[in-house]
Amino acid sequence: MRKVVIGAFIVAASALLLAPAGASNTAGSAGAEDGVRIVNFNILHGVFCEPESDFCQAADRVELFGQQLEESGCPEVVGLQEIRSEMSEALDELIKDICDGAYQNVFKDVDNGVDAERLLTTLKVKSEKVIELAGGFRTASRVVLKSAIGPLVVTTTHQDGDPDEPSAGCAICQPPRFKGCSPDRGIFECQADATIAFTEEVGGTKAVRVIMGDFNVDATTERYGSHIEAGYVDSHLEAGNAECVEATGVNCTSGRADDTIVALKDPAATESHRIDMIFVKSSAKCDVVFDSDADEDGDGIGTGLFFDEPTVDGPGGIVWVSDHTAVSADLSCG
Template identity: 30%
Template sequence: STLPRPERRITLEVLTLNVLHGLALPGGCAPDTDFCHAPTRVARLADALAATCPELVSLQEIGPRQRELVPDAVADVCDGAYRVLFEDHGIPDQEMILTTLAVVDDAFVDLSGLPWTGHRARLDTPAGAVDVLATHLASSAFDPPCGDGTDPVTVCSASCPPGLEMGICNAREAVAALDELAARLGPPAVALVAGDLNAEPGSARIDEFIRAGYVDVWSLGGGAPCDADSRAGCTCCVGDGSGPLGGLDRPGGTPDERIDLVLARVGGACTLAVGAVSRLDVGPLDPPVDGLVWWSDHHGVLADLTVTCPG
């Protein structure tokens, strides 16, 4: 008789964080603040990465300063293990992936509505492939219904009928981006969507992912709730949008939404186990640094995942 082949196991820590671009928008950062002291805030990001060295990092709101600062800031973090995946399209709100895993393929993903985008990658491990989409879906800043094609501003992809909320369309496009990658390169052991999805679990937008086979890692791992009784699981937002630093200099910010998510879908006969899930707090800084109490307006999400596949 033949002995069964040993199982293949992928263990990785995932971090998702909206780093706040710091643009001079209403409620944003004053032009003379260098994108709300971007160098200081990126240095704090590097410190946070050094604390646990997550194998996979999804960053959103990569603005003009972050795309300059982040690669240098992480160059020596975790023994210089991070590879930076980013494709500059001149959009002031993009996504970046940092990873210590081997990179097979990566590319920019254009979603309906400016500035909504993503960046996807196929990563390789000895136990199987990991596909990931880092993304930032439509927010209240620009989330109109998909148009009928007469207005280029509201044009959506062909899979989204006129009248569909653009954020729901973005969710469908996100699912399709990873499905297309799997169709081209073969199914991964696990596919991940990690980012600021601007909607909470149970919403129509997140239900698009659930119907496609994704699960909410935070819930599966027993993460703290985000409700009227407890804000321990809430990720957005701190800072009240006031003053030259957009409220990042004001203590007492209380997030009341859980919109920063890691969603996972395993392939074939693989199984997913979620270990520790935790919130990466972006403050309060005590004492403040360059006047900052918070180094972003979102808290991050950390999740330990184990994917087990037949040998």
């Protein structure tokens, strides 16, 4: 979760190089052959965990995530946040052994310390690019894919949470450095605005667009509203799921401790906030519809939370892959 970046890691971002190169509320996606199944996950870098835990048993957690991908039928698009370089290498090894080797690890050469994004996909990659967001640490990573629902522009990102005191503006938050931003808005609003603009600048009218990640803000915030105003829908709510209930953890995606292996081995460790989301925007050619959380089309993925029940007999005793719960969306054209 980590709303504000710890200063020790901001330095790592200074060397970051830019890498080149309205939906309807309907259940019943046509499935993987006619649609696209998407998973988003902040997989936890583990740098705050006990030193002896080896980043909260990162190898075991990656192994368990691979098992979950296979069990769900190998979704075509998997966006990941909080990827350390060692974890990226583990992902490279993982995808050789799961889903008949169909995944490629996009952005694997981009390193900003402990918080890079990755995208695993079985689809054809047409282009990829990474931009730095305001604040000097966070990034947004965009890929254009060829899919069953037409051109698909997908951006995965990990953004800062809103500060306790709203920022009064951001002098550097404007083009050309930060497209889509205004100096009248705060630095963290600029992270959202720039990511939306970045996603909109490619693909044309025929492209379906997806912005997903750990936004560190919930549905009550202005930054969440910026996506809705730009024509995106929140897939979780659009598919008929209820909002997160903090008291019970139902439909929540974040809140478990991120600094101890104990939490990841505790079946009773629950979440308390919904800050991980998949926003989707229909195209001129595709009015996106969503399968329900119950996976009514039986393709292994519904729209909602992804593996939100504790694992039994996981690798190394792991119950939860991360302090976050992954989210999923099953898209097709209505």
